[in-house]
Amino acid sequence: MRIVVCVKEVADPDRVNELAQGRFLRVDAEALDLDHEHIGAVMNGYDEQAITVATSLRAASEECEVVALACTSRPPEQLLRRAMELGADRSCWVRLAAPLHSPRSVAHVLALGVQFLGGADVVLCGHQASDDDQGVVGPLLAAQLDAAFAGDVHRVEPGRESTLLLHRRAAEEDVVLEAQRPALAAIKDDAWQPPIPKAMHILAARRVAPLEVTPEQIGVDFQRVAGWESGVERVGFELVESGGDCDIVEGDSLDDVAAALVARLRGSGVL
Amino acid sequence: MAKSPLSIAVVAAGGDRDDAMALASLARRLACEGGGTVHALATGDSDDVRGLAAVLAGALAATPADVVLLPDTPDSRILAALLAESLDAGILTRCTSVARSAGGFEVACATYGGVARAHYRLRAGDHPWVLAVDAQAITGSGETDPVPVIDVAAPAATSHVQVLSRQARQPSGLAGARVVVTGGGGLRSEEDYRRVEQLAELLGGVAGASKPAVVRGWARAEQKVGLTGARVSPDVYIALGVSGASQHMAGCARARVVVAVNIDRRAPIFAHATYGAVADVNTLLPVLIDAVRNAR
Ligand SMILES: Cc1cc2nc3c(=O)[nH]c(=O)nc-3n(C[C@H](O)[C@H](O)[C@H](O)COP(=O)(O)OP(=O)(O)OC[C@H]3O[C@@H](n4cnc5c(N)ncnc54)[C@H](O)[C@@H]3O)c2cc1C
Ligand SMILES: Nc1ncnc2c1ncn2[C@@H]1O[C@H](COP(=O)(O)O)[C@@H](O)[C@H]1O
Numbered sequence: 001m002r003i004v005v006c007v008k009e010v011a012d013p014d015r016v017n018e019l020a021q022g023r024f025l026r027v028d029a030e031a032l033d034l035d036h037e038h039i040g041a042v043m044n045g046y047d048e049q050a051i052t053v054a055t056s057l058r059a060a061s062e063e064c065e066v067v068a069l070a071c072t073s074r075p076p077e078q079l080l081r082r083a084m085e086l087g088a089d090r091s092c093w094v095r096l097a098a099p100l101h102s103p104r105s106v107a108h109v110l111a112l113g114v115q116f117l118g119g120a121d122v123v124l125c126g127h128q129a130s131d132d133d134q135g136v137v138g139p140l141l142a143a144q145l146d147a148a149f150a151g152d153v154h155r156v157e158p159g160r161e162s163t164l165l166l167h168r169r170a171a172e173e174d175v176v177l178e179a180q181r182p183a184l185a186a187i188k189d190d191a192w193q194p195p196i197p198k199a200m201h202i203l204a205a206r207r208v209a210p211l212e213v214t215p216e217q218i219g220v221d222f223q224r225v226a227g228w229e230s231g232v233e234r235v236g237f238e239l240v241e242s243g244g245d246c247d248i249v250e251g252d253s254l255d256d257v258a259a260a261l262v263a264r265l266r267g268s269g270v271l
Numbered sequence: 272m273a274k275s276p277l278s279i280a281v282v283a284a285g286g287d288r289d290d291a292m293a294l295a296s297l298a299r300r301l302a303c304e305g306g307g308t309v310h311a312l313a314t315g316d317s318d319d320v321r322g323l324a325a326v327l328a329g330a331l332a333a334t335p336a337d338v339v340l341l342p343d344t345p346d347s348r349i350l351a352a353l354l355a356e357s358l359d360a361g362i363l364t365r366c367t368s369v370a371r372s373a374g375g376f377e378v379a380c381a382t383y384g385g386v387a388r389a390h391y392r393l394r395a396g397d398h399p400w401v402l403a404v405d406a407q408a409i410t411g412s413g414e415t416d417p418v419p420v421i422d423v424a425a426p427a428a429t430s431h432v433q434v435l436s437r438q439a440r441q442p443s444g445l446a447g448a449r450v451v452v453t454g455g456g457g458l459r460s461e462e463d464y465r466r467v468e469q470l471a472e473l474l475g476g477v478a479g480a481s482k483p484a485v486v487r488g489w490a491r492a493e494q495k496v497g498l499t500g501a502r503v504s505p506d507v508y509i510a511l512g513v514s515g516a517s518q519h520m521a522g523c524a525r526a527r528v529v530v531a532v533n534i535d536r537r538a539p540i541f542a543h544a545t546y547g548a549v550a551d552v553n554t555l556l557p558v559l560i561d562a563v564r565n566a567r
Contacts, residue, residue, distance in 0.1 A: 102361065127499065136362055149321050151345070165435065231361045231394045232361060232394075240386060246542070248546070262562045269506065270474050
């Protein structure tokens with residue numbers, strides 16, 4: 001069985017929030033994005049979760065490999081090394097000549113990447129990437145691969161014959177879905193904790209270089225991509241100002257502060 | 272240059288119907304600028320979301336639309352992507368405003384959890400656009416004459432996935448709560464979070480959580496408020512030990528009154544709060560609970 005996990009590098013969201021707190025966030029007017037100078041790049045949080053879902057599925061299956069797949073114009077050594085440290089067996093980088101702006105282009109390239117790797121029984125994507133929070137590449141890729149799809153999945157395990165069980169946490173219920181292969185799951189696990197990387201995976205991450213392929217090699221339809229890319233253009237980017245003056249209640253003692261808050265809560269009609 | 276008439280379809284799937292119909296005023300505004308038409312497609316829920324997209328794409332083929340609008344909710348966002356693939360359409364989610372412009376649309380989207388906003392120019396004409404729009408961000412004239420609704424049957428046989436088991440979870444109670452009291456990373460122990468629940472109960476409200484309170488196992492994942500949690504619009508939202516990260520505020524930006532207790536005066540939450548206190552929430556909570564109990 002082959003599990004392909006699509007991984008993306010994003011600006012470290014905790015660092016973005018830290019800078020936002022101190023009002024240190026800056027806009028890069030040329031890139032029409034955040035100024036990434038003081039912000040490190042990390043693997044998207046939900047993609048890390050997807051790799052651990054993949055390694056758990058591998059542990060419950062025989063003859064199974066986990067391949068991390070990235071499509072980017074910037075060299076993703078750090079990203080793919082992190083994938084190997086989390087337990088991927090190997091990684092593949094589709095090297096783009098320039099960044100892609102339409103998620104349909106990204107899904108098209110990833111679908112061809114999956115085929116180039118020999119096809120996949122399971123493809124895992126993150127619930128969303130924390131830069132634009134779009135949350136669309138997973139379902140787009142599922143449609144292009146004609147794969148069964150489920151979102152909000154936190155666990156995948158082998159089913160009876162060669163089916164797959166997708167554990168999905170829907171809005172108000174927990175659902176277990178049985179899917180034929182190939183299946184694509186968008187991963188989201190709110191209670192996820194990062195595992196301690198195993199020594200053998202850290203060593204493998206050093207030794208095994210990513211398989212680098214070009215869009216031409218995997219058969220990208222440049223005319224279709226040009227059509228998708230020309231349809232969308234980012235023309236502006238600004239920080240959202242959240243400035244309100246907050247009335248801070250004062251008090252010499254906790255009792256005073258509590259009393260002042262109670263008075264305000266009464267004024268808000270809560271007491 | 273007079274704008275050409277536009278056909279706009281609003282997709283209201285399952286539990287997102289109210290959010291979808293809130294987009295009717297936007298749909299009317301976009302269509303009427305050029306004398307276009309608006310109609311809505313309504314379906315039930317389905318676990319076979321690809322099957323649901325297929326029946327909707329079939330209905331849209333019968334009444335083609337230049338723009339398909341869905342609410343920017345987790346389920347409709349996925350449906351929007353699947354529809355974009357079926358219709359060979361462009362796709363953009365997290366939209367907070369949509370306007371017509373020469374040759375297409377100007378759209379603004381929330382990025383980085385809401386810390387920033389990106390503006391896009393979308394080219395229309397050669398293929399349709401599917402847009403997932405934050406219904407709460409659309410302020411339009413409340414009453415618009417009703418949009419014709421076409422009911423589309425959800426797929427009977429599920430071809431892609433079969434449901435093996437389904438287990439309802441205890442609902443969070445956050446939807447429709449008039450008061451939400453949220454405990455965050457500033458709490459020190461599970462016992463402190465139990466006090467958050469106690470305060471919520473005393474105020475006739477519901478306890479919420481930010482991500483750390485869930486990851487530490489103090490609160491159920493359902494209680495998480497935010498970008499990837501519940502979106503609440505209570506009268507009063509009390510944030511205890513919550514920094515006010517954009518991904519969290521995305522879930523409570525619609526609260527009428529935000530009350531913040533944080534040990535750090537510079538915490539971003541105070542920029543969103545109506546009133547609050549700079550204090551150690553863990554020592555203040557028991558005192559505040561007693562004060563509220565005596566004030567009732
Ligand atoms: C894609 C993505 C989606 C996300 N979705 C969500 C989501 O839906 N909901 C969500 O909540 N988060 C979400 N997050 C995480 C979010 O970015 C923040 O990390 C999280 O909200 C921080 O929670 P917090 O402010 O409670 O905790 P912290 O960041 O730990 O902040 C703790 C706050 O408590 C204050 N404090 C500390 N000690 C005390 C004390 N003794 N008394 C009073 N105050 C004290 C501190 O000054 C600080 O302001 C998401 C992140 C990503 C990347
Ligand atoms: N350039 C990319 N390369 C590999 N995977 C990607 C890329 N962009 C998006 N993805 C995958 O799609 C998921 C959702 O991305 P998005 O639709 O941009 O929110 C991510 O969590 C990744 O798993």
